[in-house]
Amino acid sequence: METLPHQEKNKTKYINPYFGGVLMGIVLLVTIFISGRELGISGAVRDSVVATANVISPTAAKTSVYYGKFLKDGHHPMDNWLDYEVLGVILGGLLSGILFKRVHKPFVERGPNVSRTRRLVAAVIGGILFGFGTRLGRGCTSGAALSGSSTFAFGGVLVMVILFASAFAFAYFVRKLWI
Amino acid sequence: MGPIAINGLISANLNLVIAVFLGMGFGFVLEASGFSSARNIAGTFYGYNFVVVRVFFTAVIVTMVGLLYLSYFGWLNLSQIFILPTYLPSMITGSIIMGVGMIIGGFCPGTSFAAVAIGKIDALFFAIGLFIGIFLFAEVYPLIEKFYLSGYLGHVTLTDLTGIKPGWWAFGFTVIALIAFWVTASIEKKVRKKIKEYKF
Numbered sequence: 120m121e122t123l124p125h126q127e128k129n130k131t132k133y134i135n136p137y138f139g140g141v142l143m144g145i146v147l148l149v150t151i152f153i154s155g156r157e158l159g160i161s162g163a164v165r166d167s168v169v170a171t172a173n174v175i176s177p178t179a180a181k182t183s184v185y186y187g188k189f190l191k192d193g194h195h196p197m198d199n200w201l202d203y204e205v206l207g208v209i210l211g212g213l214l215s216g217i218l219f220k221r222v223h224k225p226f227v228e229r230g231p232n233v234s235r236t237r238r239l240v241a242a243v244i245g246g247i248l249f250g251f252g253t254r255l256g257r258g259c260t261s262g263a264a265l266s267g268s269s270t271f272a273f274g275g276v277l278v279m280v281i282l283f284a285s286a287f288a289f290a291y292f293v294r295k296l297w298i
Numbered sequence: 299m300g301p302i303a304i305n306g307l308i309s310a311n312l313n314l315v316i317a318v319f320l321g322m323g324f325g326f327v328l329e330a331s332g333f334s335s336a337r338n339i340a341g342t343f344y345g346y347n348f349v350v351v352r353v354f355f356t357a358v359i360v361t362m363v364g365l366l367y368l369s370y371f372g373w374l375n376l377s378q379i380f381i382l383p384t385y386l387p388s389m390i391t392g393s394i395i396m397g398v399g400m401i402i403g404g405f406c407p408g409t410s411f412a413a414v415a416i417g418k419i420d421a422l423f424f425a426i427g428l429f430i431g432i433f434l435f436a437e438v439y440p441l442i443e444k445f446y447l448s449g450y451l452g453h454v455t456l457t458d459l460t461g462i463k464p465g466w467w468a469f470g471f472t473v474i475a476l477i478a479f480w481v482t483a484s485i486e487k488k489v490r491k492k493i494k495e496y497k498f
Contacts, residue, residue, distance in 0.1 A: 133332035136349045136353045137353075140352060140360065146324050149320065150324075153308070154316070156379075164429060172436070184440045200314060204320055207324070209414065210321070211325025211326035211328075212328060213325075227418075229337075239423045241402050246423065246426060246429075247399070248398055249396050249399030250429065251434055252394075254432060254446075259406055268471075270455075271362065272453070273459050274383060274389055281393035286400045288397075
């Protein structure tokens with residue numbers, strides 16, 4: 120079957136999802152056993168925003184109510200455990216992509232009834248909302264929903280349930296993006 | 299006894315090196331399971347692909363049960379691990395916003411990074427959006443700080459809140475997961491018959 124322009128280019132077989140879940144659980148378990156921490160992502164994006172602000176305007180960043188919280192002790196805002204971990208996430212994704220031959224020339228994957236431009240605009244808007252939400256939610260799907268729920272944290276279960284329910288409730292209104 | 303970094307059994311620098319490898323494991327599983335495709339993720343909410351539910355719930359119950367075993371063997375002190383704090387109003391609001399962001403953008407932060415790694419431009423745009431969103435949050439933070447910090451319950455677990463032991467919670471989540479796997483599989487079977495152009 121020929122690949123249509125909007126479709127995944129090298130859609131090779133994925134691993135069994137239950138096996139993937141077991142592997143993900145083991146990675147999270149080892150993370151907790153070694154470092155006592157969660158597997159987060161959005162905290163590292165925050166660190167990069169703080170670091171950028173600190174480069175552009177160091178004095179404004181240090182006196183800012185929000186950035187100032189992360190610039191108090193003088194060490195580099197991106198010298199955190201989480202930032203090293205997220206570097207690994209990108210490397211790990213690439214490794215899997217190479218191994219399963221899914222790495223391809225840059226392209227835009229999208230639903231069958233949406234233009235490339237519309238898909239990219241939606242991606243940015245979705246990212247902006249998600250990014251903003253992570254700060255209110257104290258983490259994203261990885262750090263709050265997955266790691267939080269797995270460690271029996273009430274907040275984790277709260278984020279998991281409401282995040283998925285919200286996406287489900289809103290899905291009807293943006294169905295043209297996907298189906 | 300774990301967590302070994304907190305108890306000084308490995309150096310702080312080694313902990314950072316290990317962080318890269320743990321992240322690699324996480325990124326590898328995300329990509330290998332198909333989370334590097336926004337269409338696979340969005341499928342959860344239109345009924346044509348429930349890979350997210352399968353991987354996510356399996357990971358949660360494996361970790362829950364694993365933590366209980368490690369604690370039971372005396373290898374891990376659960377009182378030393380990080381427990382996500384709860385701030386009711388802001389976390390509820392944040393989760394609603396994240397859910398809307400996920401269905402519009404097709405990714406969450408971790409999956410967008412794994413997708414950027416294999417060449418997805420849509421994921422790159424989502425990641426740029428994340429950066430902008432957090433920047434906007436930092437800019438409006440002084441206005442919403444009171445809301446951000448309101449309704450603080452502490453670093454509470456399900457057990458703190460209900461008195462029900464973690465073992466029962468793990469059991470309950472396992473039952474819910476098994477039901478969810480079964481229900482979603484039958485929904486998926488029906489919906490996939492109607493969708494012709496999506497390759498599974």
